[in-house]
Amino acid sequence: MSTEIKAPVFPESVADGTIATWHKQVGEPIARDEVICDIETDKVVLEVVAPADGQLVQIVKDEGDTVLSSEVIAQFEAGAVAAPQEKRVEEEVAHTQAGAAPVVERQPVQDQAPAVRKALTETGIEASDVQGTGRGGRITKEDVVNHQTVAPATTPLSVAVGERIEKRVPMTRLRKRVAERLLSATQQTAMLTTFNEVNMKPIMDLRQQYKDVFEKRHGVRLGFMSFFVKAVTEALKRYPAVNASIDGDDIVYHGFYDIGVAVSSERGLVVPILRDTDRMSYSEVESNIRGYAAKARDGKLSIEEMSGGTFTITNGGTFGSLLSTPILNQPQTGILGMHKIQERPMAVNGEVVILPMMYLALSYDHRMIDGKEAVGFLVTVKELLEEPAKLILDL
Secondary structure, three states: OEEEEEOOOOOOOOOEEEEEEEOOOEOOEEOOOOEEEEEEOOOOEEEEEOOOOEEEEEEOOOOOOEEEOOOEEEEEEEOOOOOHHHHHHHHHHHHHHOOOOOOOOOOOHHHOOHHHHHHHHHHOOOHHHOOOOOHHHOOOHHHHHHHHHHOOOOOOOEOEOEOEOOOOOOOOHHHHHHHHHHHHHHHHOOEEEEEEEEEOHHHHHHHHHHHHHHHHHHOOOOOOHHHHHHHHHHHHHHOHHHHOEEEOOEEEOOOOOOEEEOEEEOOEEEOOEEOOHHHOOHHHHHHHHHHHHHHHHHOOOOOHHHOOOOEEEEEHHHHOOOOOOOOOOOOEOEEEEEOOOEEEEEEEOOEEEEEEEEEEEEEEEOOOOOHHHHHHHHHHHHHHHHOHHHHHHOO
16 A cells, blocks of 8 residues: 655745655665655755655656645655666566567656656657666666766767867755845846955964864864854944844834855755854854855755844855955845955054954845945954954953
């Protein structure tokens, strides 16, 4: 008797999802708690696991299909299943013993699973050319991928100036959602960016002096982000408009400091939130950021960890950017852009000195924040970073 496999219950902020990948096909043996499918939402990728040992008997939703919360996506049958490869070998042995050569069945393309038909169509590979390893000699998606690796079927679009290949792939839901939010921010806000620069030498000297003791005491490396998070938190206290958001015709002033830290992942840009940064120690900031970065790489960030936030920090310097204009993360009204630390000649007390400098960029919604407040906020961040003693001593 088969049971229904349903999509997870989505949070209220997530309307639907898309079937990203079927890891198992109909008839393949599946172990309990093994991942059978990935569902991609606007914010995270959710895994669907097998409720017991068994096999899929029907895939209701194909890759690329939209699914709603708790919607049926497949039919599952519990029970022990012989491994496809073992069963095929047994059939071949029995056939050989009967005096005939082993025969491998080749299923017509129309008889294949939806994901397999899609893979065959996209690659241009004929079903008859693929060695099936699935149940009864059926072709799996992995068979198509493996065949393409051994004998690529991609045809050059033009040979006039050599091989010119194009690859068309659908945009992921996360990438589409990021694009929509960025476009909305540029169209629906009066976004403006102001710049300043900060001398990073005081923080670099402090970090060099105490990094070993800090790591030994707290079990985490002392980076630059904790200084920026604490400096931004203090500046937000002094300029509450930068920590506010616009909701329709209302201004919402937040009495807490939840700072989002933009993290790049293979699936796109994600922004996990550090909650109540005014109550966090430097080691807690560093530990949380590193934990979020690891989760982002593995696609394990939860929706709750990326929801909310009153201000955002993004670090383009990680990739070598010297200067940029970050785009607002609505409904927030401010975002700080960090950049590459670059040694430059600077005038100090009438003398030219080589110093490690960083450009800072504050993008803000001019509907909410006046230029005076924006510049004051950024100057405060600069001063606190250049005199970290004031930051640590709360001066």
